Amino acid sequence: MTAHDCLSAWIAARLAGDERVSTWREERRAEIAAGVDDTRFAGLVSLASRFIPRAALAPTDAELEEAEVALAGWNPERWDLLEAARVELILDHARAAGAGFEAALEGAFRYADDGELRALYKSLALLPGGEQFAWQAKEGCRTNIVPVFESIACDNPYPFRHFDDVAWKQLCIKAIFIDAPLWRVWGLDRRLSPDMARMALDLVDERRSAGRDVQHELWLCLGEHGGERGLESLERELAGDRILGRRAAALALARAGRTERLQALVETEGEPTVAQAMRDALEGHHDQGAFRALDPRN
Amino acid sequence: MDAPMRFFDPHIHMTSRTTDDYEAMAAAGIRAIVEPAFWLGQPRTTIGSFVDYYASLVGWERFRASQFGVAHLCAIGLNSKEANNESLAKEVLEVLPRYAFKEGVVAIGEIGYDEITAAEERAYEWQLEFARENDMVVMVHSPHRDKKRGIIRSIEVAANVGVPMEKLVIDHNTEETVEDTLNAGAWAAFTIYPNTKMGSQRMVELVKKYGPERIIVDSSADWGVSDALSVPRTAKLMLEQGVDAEAVTKVTWQNALDAYAQSGQIDVEALLAKPVIDQSKLFSDNSVLRGQEPRVDAAMPN
Numbered sequence: 292m293t294a295h296d297c298l299s300a301w302i303a304a305r306l307a308g309d310e311r312v313s314t315w316r317e318e319r320r321a322e323i324a325a326g327v328d329d330t331r332f333a334g335l336v337s338l339a340s341r342f343i344p345r346a347a348l349a350p351t352d353a354e355l356e357e358a359e360v361a362l363a364g365w366n367p368e369r370w371d372l373l374e375a376a377r378v379e380l381i382l383d384h385a386r387a388a389g390a391g392f393e394a395a396l397e398g399a400f401r402y403a404d405d406g407e408l409r410a411l412y413k414s415l416a417l418l419p420g421g422e423q424f425a426w427q428a429k430e431g432c433r434t435n436i437v438p439v440f441e442s443i444a445c446d447n448p449y450p451f452r453h454f455d456d457v458a459w460k461q462l463c464i465k466a467i468f469i470d471a472p473l474w475r476v477w478g479l480d481r482r483l484s485p486d487m488a489r490m491a492l493d494l495v496d497e498r499r500s501a502g503r504d505v506q507h508e509l510w511l512c513l514g515e516h517g518g519e520r521g522l523e524s525l526e527r528e529l530a531g532d533r534i535l536g537r538r539a540a541a542l543a544l545a546r547a548g549r550t551e552r553l554q555a556l557v558e559t560e561g562e563p564t565v566a567q568a569m570r571d572a573l574e575g576h577h578d579q580g581a582f583r584a585l586d587p588r589n
Numbered sequence: 590m591d592a593p594m595r596f597f598d599p600h601i602h603m604t605s606r607t608t609d610d611y612e613a614m615a616a617a618g619i620r621a622i623v624e625p626a627f628w629l630g631q632p633r634t635t636i637g638s639f640v641d642y643y644a645s646l647v648g649w650e651r652f653r654a655s656q657f658g659v660a661h662l663c664a665i666g667l668n669s670k671e672a673n674n675e676s677l678a679k680e681v682l683e684v685l686p687r688y689a690f691k692e693g694v695v696a697i698g699e700i701g702y703d704e705i706t707a708a709e710e711r712a713y714e715w716q717l718e719f720a721r722e723n724d725m726v727v728m729v730h731s732p733h734r735d736k737k738r739g740i741i742r743s744i745e746v747a748a749n750v751g752v753p754m755e756k757l758v759i760d761h762n763t764e765e766t767v768e769d770t771l772n773a774g775a776w777a778a779f780t781i782y783p784n785t786k787m788g789s790q791r792m793v794e795l796v797k798k799y800g801p802e803r804i805i806v807d808s809s810a811d812w813g814v815s816d817a818l819s820v821p822r823t824a825k826l827m828l829e830q831g832v833d834a835e836a837v838t839k840v841t842w843q844n845a846l847d848a849y850a851q852s853g854q855i856d857v858e859a860l861l862a863k864p865v866i867d868q869s870k871l872f873s874d875n876s877v878l879r880g881q882e883p884r885v886d887a888a889m890p891n
């Protein structure tokens with residue numbers, strides 16, 4: 292099944308009990324298939340909020356697997372039904388409009404509110420030829436409206452696939468600035484670099500100079516590229532008294548390949564959650580997904 | 590005040606207010622606001638300025654307010670002053686339907702008369718027609734000069750177009766216009782400005798005289814000298830001077846809620862639930878908060 296087919300099946304199942312809403316969806320899909328102009332298309336994406344409930348999509352494990360098969364990295368775990376329905380309309384229009392779709396999508400972006408923007412950004416990875424919208428996707432990472440930023444940056448394979456190095460590094464560091472969950476940036480572990488590690492360490496120094504705590508996800512940016520400077524910085528975090536930061540630094544030590552050092556530390560570690568993070572890391576649980584356990588939102 | 594109250598300020602231009610105002614408003618119990626589209630103190634020269642302004646009302650400003658636990662609603666419209674630039678006004682009216690149905694848009698507004706010119710009337714009528722066709726609430730700004738005549742005419746024209754009176758909010762009323770508005774069946778809103786127009790004391794007298802039905806208090810705070818806390822301050826004065834609590838609740842919360850909830854764009858249940866601000870979810874260096882510790886689980890005062 293394509294991502295488009297997946298979405299349609301999931302939405303139909305969830306709206307089955309509501310005739311008014313199901314009918315609205317079916318009629319609008321038919322209207323789009325028959326051909327609509329750019330203004331009408333944007334209007335329909337907008338109008339969906341007046342019909343489709345904003346309930347969680349709450350995909351089942353089987354549906355999440357379908358998503359991953361349809362497109363590696365596509366994770367609708369946190370989508371809501373309205374976003375899903377809007378993305379379906381966008382994919383419908385992409386299929387119907389052919390070459391005219393690009394202009395239609397640009398128009399929809401131009402007049403979108405936040406809810407529409409979230410759906411538009413979530414659709415990009417699923418669009419055939421979606422790479423042509425990389426400029427727009429980067430615009431999404433320039434916003435300070437956190438939910439909009441997350442719609443392109445998190446649980447979305449688009450940036451990993453289509454962002455150049457500058458945009459990719461900016462996305463990752465900005466996620467930390469605006470407190471969006473970096474561990475949910477798909478492909479992060481595969482696109483770490485010495486330069487990203489340096490940016491992260493500069494930020495660590497800046498935070499410490501200002502007398503502020505270091506955001507624990509900054510340690511996620513080092514990977515194996517932190518060098519001596521990174522190790523020194525991690526040791527300082529581990530010697531501190533912030534539990535979240537120490538747990539993250541323990542994972543980061545393992546990510547840097549310093550297992551002997553971690554082995555030595557775990558023997559004297561008195562704080563149980565830090566010790567647990569160290570043991571987990573020593574068992575190899577230190578990829579970006581391991582930072583999920585440190586996310587206060589989870 | 591003995592019991593903490595919650596307030597709805599249904600007319601305030603947050604785009605020109607600071608985060609200090611948002612903090613003070615939230616602390617004073619203001620849960621929800623309506624920001625109607627207006628002019629910016631000087632005329633815009635291109636359609637793009639309107640597009641970006643409307644986009645900020647349904648976008649950035651809504652997000653900014655959410656970070657302080659304030660529900661931001663808005664009204665979309667072409668104001669009377671800028672209706673006089675007819676070629677630009679035409680472009681604005683073309684783009685207006687794109688924003689009228691966004692989430693959180695509770696009305697067409699603020700529209701109406703400024704100098705009571707023919708161009709203003711054309712834009713006003715067009716927007717009234719649009720509101721009637723789409724079953725929307727209308728927020729009418731009444732002119733500062735020639736107010737009484739302006740209000741009577743605003744109501745007549747709205748009635749002629751077929752806008753139901755329960756969907757019509759006439760703002761900036763005074764002692765001289767309140768009877769015209771109430772007798773027509775419309776909602777009568779009063780703007781409490783420090784020093785000018787309406788003051789809190791006059792509002793107390795008005796509520797004592799006319800009762801609380803269909804009367805709404807707002808601040809209309811903007812880029813001029815104005816008070817973002819007008820609504821809670823007026824409520825306090827009313828209570829001190831013996832207006833009963835139920836009436837105070839009506840004019841500073843319930844009536845505005847009833848008027849604008851007709852849009853279907855207010856999640857009344859969420860608004861009634863005691864909001865808890867968790868800025869750690871939303872704040873950060875690059876959004877609005879800069880360096881201060883986020884307030885976590887700070888309960889609203891009401």
Ligand SMILES: [Zn+2]
Binds near residue numbers: 600602625699809
């Ligand atoms: Zn105003």
